[in-house]
Amino acid sequence: MLRMSTSTPASWGQLPKATHFCHPVHHRLAPLPSVESSMLPYGLGRSYGDSCLNDGENLLLTRGLDHWIAFDPESGILQCEAGVSLAEILEKVSPMGWFLSVTPGTRFVTVGGAIANDVHGKNHHKAGCFSTCVLDFELLRSDETRQLCSRSENQERFHATIGGLGLTGLITRATLQLKRIVSPLIASEQVRMRHLGDFFALADETHDTHEYCVAWLDGLASGTSLGSGIFIRGNHLEEPTDLTWKKKPMLPVPCNAPSWFLRKPFIKAFNYAYSHKLRGDRHQGREHFLPFFYPLDVADRWNRFYGKKGFFQYQCVVPRVGDGGPIREILEHISQSGQASFLNVLKVFGDLPPEGLLSFPRPGVTLAMDFPNRGPETLALMTRLDEIVMASGGALYPAKDARMRGEDFRTFTPNLDQFIPHIDPAFSSSFWRRMERGHSCPSG
Amino acid sequence: MTHTTLILGATSAMAEQTARLLAADGDKLILAARDPERLEILAKDLKVRGASEIQVLPPFDASKADTFDALLDEAGEVDRVLIAYGSLPDQEALENDPAGIRREMCTNFGSVIDLSSRIATRMQAKGSGTLAVISSVAGLRGRQSNYIYGSAKGGVILFLQGLRNRLQPHGVRVITLLPGFVDTPMTADIEKGPLFASAAKAGACIHKAITRGKCDVVYVPGFWRFIMWIIRAIPEPIFKRLKL
Numbered sequence: 001m002l003r004m005s006t007s008t009p010a011s012w013g014q015l016p017k018a019t020h021f022c023h024p025v026h027h028r029l030a031p032l033p034s035v036e037s038s039m040l041p042y043g044l045g046r047s048y049g050d051s052c053l054n055d056g057e058n059l060l061l062t063r064g065l066d067h068w069i070a071f072d073p074e075s076g077i078l079q080c081e082a083g084v085s086l087a088e089i090l091e092k093v094s095p096m097g098w099f100l101s102v103t104p105g106t107r108f109v110t111v112g113g114a115i116a117n118d119v120h121g122k123n124h125h126k127a128g129c130f131s132t133c134v135l136d137f138e139l140l141r142s143d144e145t146r147q148l149c150s151r152s153e154n155q156e157r158f159h160a161t162i163g164g165l166g167l168t169g170l171i172t173r174a175t176l177q178l179k180r181i182v183s184p185l186i187a188s189e190q191v192r193m194r195h196l197g198d199f200f201a202l203a204d205e206t207h208d209t210h211e212y213c214v215a216w217l218d219g220l221a222s223g224t225s226l227g228s229g230i231f232i233r234g235n236h237l238e239e240p241t242d243l244t245w246k247k248k249p250m251l252p253v254p255c256n257a258p259s260w261f262l263r264k265p266f267i268k269a270f271n272y273a274y275s276h277k278l279r280g281d282r283h284q285g286r287e288h289f290l291p292f293f294y295p296l297d298v299a300d301r302w303n304r305f306y307g308k309k310g311f312f313q314y315q316c317v318v319p320r321v322g323d324g325g326p327i328r329e330i331l332e333h334i335s336q337s338g339q340a341s342f343l344n345v346l347k348v349f350g351d352l353p354p355e356g357l358l359s360f361p362r363p364g365v366t367l368a369m370d371f372p373n374r375g376p377e378t379l380a381l382m383t384r385l386d387e388i389v390m391a392s393g394g395a396l397y398p399a400k401d402a403r404m405r406g407e408d409f410r411t412f413t414p415n416l417d418q419f420i421p422h423i424d425p426a427f428s429s430s431f432w433r434r435m436e437r438g439h440s441c442p443s444g
Numbered sequence: 445m446t447h448t449t450l451i452l453g454a455t456s457a458m459a460e461q462t463a464r465l466l467a468a469d470g471d472k473l474i475l476a477a478r479d480p481e482r483l484e485i486l487a488k489d490l491k492v493r494g495a496s497e498i499q500v501l502p503p504f505d506a507s508k509a510d511t512f513d514a515l516l517d518e519a520g521e522v523d524r525v526l527i528a529y530g531s532l533p534d535q536e537a538l539e540n541d542p543a544g545i546r547r548e549m550c551t552n553f554g555s556v557i558d559l560s561s562r563i564a565t566r567m568q569a570k571g572s573g574t575l576a577v578i579s580s581v582a583g584l585r586g587r588q589s590n591y592i593y594g595s596a597k598g599g600v601i602l603f604l605q606g607l608r609n610r611l612q613p614h615g616v617r618v619i620t621l622l623p624g625f626v627d628t629p630m631t632a633d634i635e636k637g638p639l640f641a642s643a644a645k646a647g648a649c650i651h652k653a654i655t656r657g658k659c660d661v662v663y664v665p666g667f668w669r670f671i672m673w674i675i676r677a678i679p680e681p682i683f684k685r686l687k688l
Binding site: 024026027028029064067068069070071092 | 457481482485486488489492493629632
């Protein structure tokens with residue numbers, strides 16, 4: 001059942017502003033709506049920039065595709081519709097001893113969104129991207145065909161749709177292979193990093209010993225303490241404990257904070273408090289998988305802290321050069337700019353080749369930062385960072401982006417020419433049109 | 445103890461959300477709806493959610509009263525019934541379409557009281573059971589924007605009141621469910637305001653009313669009791685001048 005209504009779904013960074021014709025999708029066997037302009041699937045809107053927006057045109061709201069199809073508690077194979085969220089999957093399967101083999105830093109994304117952005121998590125160095133747990137999915141195209149895509153059927157469409165930013169058609173359902181756990185707890189450890197060198201040493205040491213690792217950087221550190229922060233690593237607890245758990249209510253954030261709220265003094269205070277929360281140099285413990293994987297999910301709509309002007313997320317991957325190289329250059333540049341980022345997350349990607357033609361992760365070091373939108377000065381900083389990323393042969397993450405240049409996107413995306421023929425002619429997005437406007441990016 | 449619940453109009457958004465919670469309780473569910481394809485999707489979903497057994501009835505058409513007894517026979521022994529189907533017509537289009545009004549009255553009123561009577565008789569004979577019917581707050585006061593739908597729903601409210609009175613000594617519970625604005629495919633064309641509840645929230649209210657509640661008349665969600673108390677208290681000479 002597809003009916004038309006107008007409302008204003010937004011992206012997670014609350015920028016750019018966009019208006020849409022919205023078509024809720026409730027029935028996976030129904031045809032796509034007949035519309036004159038382009039359409040784009042929209043799930044939970046956790047993409048930060050404009051890759052989940054289709055300004056002035058149509059969105060297919062996929063959260064109504066939330067049916068389970070089958071779950072085999074023996075093999076851990078789950079079939080569900082594409083609007084099911086990872087939160088719903090974890091709530092369902094973790095008490096039965098199953099877990100997602102790859103999960104991003106929020107559980108409030110849909111299966112379709114996780115595939116379309118080929119998301120990664122704290123175990124990328126071991127397990128690769130989300131697509132590694134995807135056995136197959138069905139793609140509904142605007143010519144009314146339904147294609148079952150897998151590694152053995154419609155392979156090219158499969159690899160184009162993984163990381164394909166929702167442009168290849170509507171993913172209606174998917175089959176996932178889950179992994180076994182015997183406890184909902186994570187044996188975790190936090191280790192103080194005094195500088196960037198510590199990060200690389202810990203990342204190397206952790207590569208084979210820990211399934212999960214990520215580092216939080218103190219955004220205010222500079223000079224010899226540049227890159228200081230906390231290295232977080234963990235493994236699923238291997239001794240069986242009670243698998244059941246109770247959902248806790250989320251902290252509501254009912255409206256946008258005033259624009260002065262997340263300014264530098266607050267960011268400073270937060271970074272100071274976070275970097276001092278670790279007493280001594282090391283802390284070992286056991287924690288539930290929810291706070292370990294999804295610390296920000298304690299607050300519903302935490303993006304509203306940035307106020308109505310929104311914020312930019314900047315996530316890049318650059319080659320690892322010794323104990324610094326381009327990453328050091330980027331951090332130095334930010335510290336000199338005086339524009340503090342609220343959250344800085346650093347991780348070494350593994351070298352498993354990604355399966356999607358447009359998948360973002362590639363061998364190197366990835367850094368993600370949030371910048372409150374302060375207009376031209378924020379944009380100028382990111383343009384300068386782009387130059388460092390470009391010069392090093394790195395890339396930016398489309399799911400986080402609202403401002404990269406089309407020609408840069410082309411450089412970051414060596415498989416673009418292979419991808420373009422797979423775009424559904426009736427699908428488009430604000431991101432895609434912005435990339436096309438970059439003069440050297442051919443139109444789809 | 446697991447219960448057996450028959451849901452008529454199982455693919456409606458509120459019924460589906462209620463069914464999900466009943467499935468999680470491990471109940472046996474018997475589903476009837478117009479569209480067999482969607483019912484199949486629903487049946488698989490509810491199985492994964494924990495329903496102990498799912499029975500899918502043949503396509504159910506509320507306009508075919510001669511099929512009702514066969515339908516109820518096929519459902520067999522049930523201890524709860526939820527009547528959830530309905531249609532929200534375009535009021536303006538109907539105002540000059542008496543045949544259309546008659547059709548809507550048949551769907552939202554005629555077929556509902558017909559089925560309720562048959563179910564009531566079966567439950568009375570057994571001496572137990574719960575019959576829950578989704579009416580609407582629109583049935584509590586006639587408004588120019590929605591009085592055709594409202595009068596059908598209002599008729600259901602009165603009918604259930606009488607039925608409850610009749611079945612009280614026979615151990616049969618009759619629950620009148622009065623949803624306010626719920627965000628469902630049925631209301632997709634209406635602009636959503638702060639009074640809209642999600643279908644999941646509505647489903648949770650209905651599930652609670654059926655499984656644990658003690659109330660005969662249940663507002664979905666509960667704050668509508670207060671709103672409707674005010675709406676109903678407005679004297680008619682004033683009300684008739686309002687644009688509601």
